[in-house]
Amino acid sequence: MNDLLDAHINESIGDFHLDVSLRHGREIGVLFGPSGSGKSVTLRCLAGLRNVRSGRISLAGRVLLDSDAGICEPPHRRKMGLLFQDLALFPHLTALENVLFGCERTGKGRAKSIAREWLARVRLESLEDRYPSQLSGGQRQRVALARALANEPEMLMLDEPFSALDGPLRRNLRRELRKLHAETGVPILYVTHQVEDICALGDKVFFIENGKTTGSNRISDLIRGRGRVDLWKMMGWGNIFEGNVRFNKEGVSSFHWASGELSLKDVSGSGPAIAFVRPDRVRFLDPRMPVDSELSRNTFSGKIEEVLLDGGAIRLHVRTPCGHWQIEQRETGSHAEVSRPGQEVHFAIPPRAVELIFLEEMKGDVSLGSSIVEVRA
């Protein structure tokens, strides 16, 4: 695949040094790294919202930045769409006017009908006269997406726009984003620090750590374990198991892997799959208390191997007969006291917390999006 974007950026912000190299084609790329690793700054440099002292950026054959040649295109001439974390919808304009703002220039006389088409595409045609403050979180995301795409950018960058939303909404929007990508062919660069976004969204992942891009990988390779082990470890977050989804006689589905089993809910497919459980979705159990019937089949016991305190959260590594689990809990005091290495703990996985990616549909680099099974909450 030809590289559409070719960027090398060198920039110092105080003590922080940014050293980024990206080559990106027409697919969806995910820029993945922990908070504070320089993801957002990278997007701002690419969009031209931040001056870069040394570097070169070219997009679809146009040179946007060449510090040696003294070229630096201003942001309004770069044709690089950017979806901010807070969306940056204009509060004084209605949904339609917001989208119109994006396409007035490109659409000329047809701008209004183009804006309406875009709103219809994100299923908001009935809400065109609402102001952003009158829209829900998900609707605002859709308006922002429509506005950015209506401007016909040569590339769309998203700065964790879905991070503030809850599970089901996030999944819907991720799916919608993939659909829009397939329809428009606009290459996308998505910034995130959440592993599930990589699995659900991207074709290719770029890793960034301490301001440096450390490599890239095709996501299908990563999930099949063919990626570079060091990169996979860097993500190092999340419980991932490879196994099979089966249905029993009563039609109840469950996920089986070499050393364990998880019961599922509202799953329609079956076959070889990857199961992913976010560490913060794991629930601690008190052995003296009765367990919710939904959880009772997904309970595990094990020994704490390691306790990490990270901001307001406690991260535990727990060894069980069914493998190694990562658990993340808010630091509330009670857990802080009981969580010591060597201690025995009981925990459960809510069936709806299991995200599945079926391997069958991943063959031959088929995009992953369609294979994500909605585990509806």
Next chain:
Amino acid sequence: MERALIISLKVLAIDMPLLALLGGGLGWLLAKRDFRGRELVSLLVQLPMILPPSVLGLYLLFALGRIGFLREAGFLFAFPAAVLGALLPSLPIMIQASRAAFAGVNRELEEAALTLGRRPWEVFLRVTLPLARRTLLVGLALSSARALGDFGVTLMVAGNIPGRTQTLPLYIYGQVESLNFARAHMAALLLVGVGIASLCLVRRLESGAHERLA
């Protein structure tokens, strides 16, 4: 009284656009641009608000009387001096308000407009200005009311010449001095009315701003 009222209105007609342009411009500069000595400039432009009108008037008197081209322009004790005298103490109010107004516009909104292909001046007209508008209008209303009511500075640099530099506040002073209290009350009532009207306007603008942009 009609003559004083007309002079006051003429002063206001010239000062209001000046307040909007100068005050708005300086406020924008202080809110949106990072330059050396910004805090010093910010301090200096606030000074006329704190200084006693007589002190301000004294400096302006010397500036208009001593600086060559200003003296030759014949501003002193003439209508232009009344315009300047009313402008100077009210300008800080407008600068303060417009600085707050422009600083209150989320930078990300302007950046989003840039990435949508809009030139900086278009971003200013279509995003920054509409979002800052209400606070700017509040500033304009308050500073205009201050300009209309100026007494001290105008007296120092423009004098109290009926028909030439005598504005409404000076007219009241003149009538009181000659014990024409009825006329003084008439003019005072007019100014009170204008004051209440502009406060009502400010209130409406401020409550409206919270409603929609919250």
